[in-house]
Amino acid sequence: xxxxxxxxxxxxxxxxxxxxxxxxxxxxxxxxxxxxxxxxxxxxxxxxxxxxxxxxxxxxxxxxxxxxxxxxxxxxxxxxxxxxxxxxxxxxxxxxxxxxxxxxxxxxxxxxxxxxxxxxxxxxxxx
Numbered sequence: 797x798x799x800x801x802x803x804x805x806x807x808x809x810x811x812x813x814x815x816x817x818x819x820x821x822x823x824x825x826x827x828x829x830x831x832x833x834x835x836x837x838x839x840x841x842x843x844x845x846x847x848x849x850x851x852x853x854x855x856x857x858x859x860x861x862x863x864x865x866x867x868x869x870x871x872x873x874x875x876x877x878x879x880x881x882x883x884x885x886x887x888x889x890x891x892x893x894x895x896x897x898x899x900x901x902x903x904x905x906x907x908x909x910x911x912x913x914x915x916x917x918x919x920x921x922x923x
Contacts, residue, residue: 805871809841816882817872820897823886826872837871881908 808815814834816827828834878886885904892900 805841806845808871809838815872816875818882818885820889820901823890825875825878825882825886827875828871829873 808828814828814830816825818825829837885901889897889900
């Protein structure tokens with residue numbers, strides 16, 4: 797479990813943008829801190845990983861074993877408010893049979909991308 801959290805943290809902090817995670821099994825929405833706090837946590841995480849790598853390298857070179865690990869805490873926190881479109885997704889997903897949920901979520905994501913593209917085209921046309 798800890799290894800999967802580390803992989804998730806690594807994947808999230810590689811992104812330049814804050815992230816929202818929607819757990820469809822538990823119907824929970826979590827997100828990273830917003831921009832200023834996210835960039836700060838990202839910098840701390842990268843510094844932590846770099847120091848850990850330097851420590852591992854020095855221990856390897858001195859032929860000693862690494863003991864213990866340091867964790868910075870959870871990347872995500874539970875949100876107070878959920879975007880209306882995500883709330884609709886969660887509500888409607890509860891109604892869909894489990895075997896059809898993946899297809900429903902793929903269709904919802906496709907529609908979300910189409911809406912985003914339409915918004916981008918409209919903004920570009922207005923500018």
